[in-house]
Amino acid sequence: MAFNIALSGLNAVTGQLDQISNNIANSGSYGFKSGRANFASAYSQGKAGGVYIGSTTQSMSLGGNVLATGRSLDAAIQGRGFFVARDSSGAMVYSRLGQFSVDKDGFVVDSIGRRVQGYGTASGGVLGDLSVPTEAMPAAASTTLNYAGNMSADWQPPAGAFDMADATTYNGVQVSSLYDSLGRQHTLSQYFVRGAGNEVTVYYAVDGTLVDDGTGPVTSSLQFGTTGQLAAPAAPVSIGLGTPDGAEPLQVAINYATTTFFGGDFNTTTNRANGNAPGTVVDTTLAEDGSIQVQYSNGSRQEVGRLALAVFPSESGLTAVDGTSWQPNATTGEPIYGEAGSGVIGSLEVASLEASNVDMAAELVNLMNAQQGYQANSKVLTTESEMVRTLMQAL
Structure with a gap:
């Protein structure tokens, strides 16, 4: 014995x-x-x-130390949760190793080539393979411009008729960037002229040429009430800005809804138009909310999906498999999927990895x-x- x-x-x-x-x-x-x-x-x-x-x-x-890597597609989970990937057999595997890259087909993969799971922007919340676009972003014409600022109530009406070449005939000017249908950039200048009462008239020029519809300069009138707010309704002002050479007519709706008329300085707080030049993918990054961001050469940034994370009722019973990963079994319960920071799922620290x-x-x-x-x-x-x-x- x-x-x-x-x-x-x-x-x-x-x-x-x-x-x-x-x-x-x-x-x-x-x-x-x-x-x-x-x-x-x-x-x-x-x-x-x-x-x-x-x-x-x-x-x-027991979490490992979080080590900064500086790599834009690395992430460490702070708290509970596992990254989710699908192996070549179609089985789901779960890992704490957030070392991702984009393969030749545009799929987001982990360190050993398994396809990372998440929620695409067009998936309707359905879990699936995350991918990023590999094709170029086409040009898009500007159709809207959001503008907000303060038209100074201290302005005095200019003595002479408006002349864009004479700064004494207007009270303020603001320049915005627009794009035509071919992706070429144009400069829109807005000239603000104090009128009678609380009225401000806006004149427009594109690439240094005053916008004229054949009957005279194109203008819009901003009427402010006694509280310094735009008088209702403050609908966007649709302005025809001509037809750039070889492109479609440039028609932009300018939204002045939150512009004010108070004493003090003239200032601009919002000056943002849509539209873009054509661009190619130059980088793919991961944000702390788990979103996959694609950066284009034209300066545009687009979210293309979000990482899925999973937790289990009994994580200590997970079965270890190759690739520093685990799979569930009868003792662990079914995985609960979600996004970083939701419910009991931990947050992400990007450009970092969790050490052993x-x-x-x-x-x-x-x-x-x-x-x-x-x-x-x-x-x-x-x-x-x-x-x-x-x-x-x-x-």
Whole structure:
């Protein structure tokens, strides 16, 4: 019996050494979670049977250090949660390693090429493979301009008729950038002229040429009330700005809704038009809210999807698989998907990775303890063998 008990001790310690060596070997693996072999005593009909590894505990709740990488598609999870990817067999795998890239087909993949799962902007909230556009962004003509600022109530009406070449005939000017249907950039200048009462008349010029509809300069009138707000209704003003060479007519709706008329300085707080020049993809980045952002050469930035993260009712029971990843089983419960920072799901720290949570000092202590246990069980086998040999010699 002593032979079998000592042998079970050797087998258990060997399993413990396997776990310790795996922890030490993965001390440099990003997103790795250390494990611990738990011994359990064995009995049969009340008689001691030795020991075996009853379970393995994974330190899922213990986070590793967050290391800054400066790489735009790296991310570490602060708190609970796993990144989600689909392997070549179609199975879902879950990982704490947020090291992503874009493959030749435009799919967002993890460090070993598995397709990362998330919510595309056109997916209607359905989980699926995340991808980014690889084609160029076409040109788009400007159709709206949001403008907000303060037309100074201290302005005095100019003495002479408006002349864009004479700064004494207007009270303020603001320049905006617009695009035609071919993606060419144009300059829209708005000239503000104080009129009678609380009226401000706006004249327009495109690329230095006053906009004229054939009957005279194109203008719009901003009527302010006694509280300094635009008199209702403050609908966008649609202005025909001519037809650029070879392009479609440029028609822009200018929204002045939040513009005010107070004493003090003339200022501009919003001056933003839609439209863009053509552009190619120059970079793909990850934001802290989990959104995948594509940067174009024309300066435009577009969100193309969001990472999905998952949590489990019992994460410590997940089954470890290749690629510093895990898969669920009957003990873990079904995954609960969501976005970073929602519910119990942790937040993201971008341009960073989570280091292994292995405590090297503790593992070396465990290694020495395991060595002592192995030597002690070996000594039992040696002693038992000597006793049997002594008995055989006495017979």
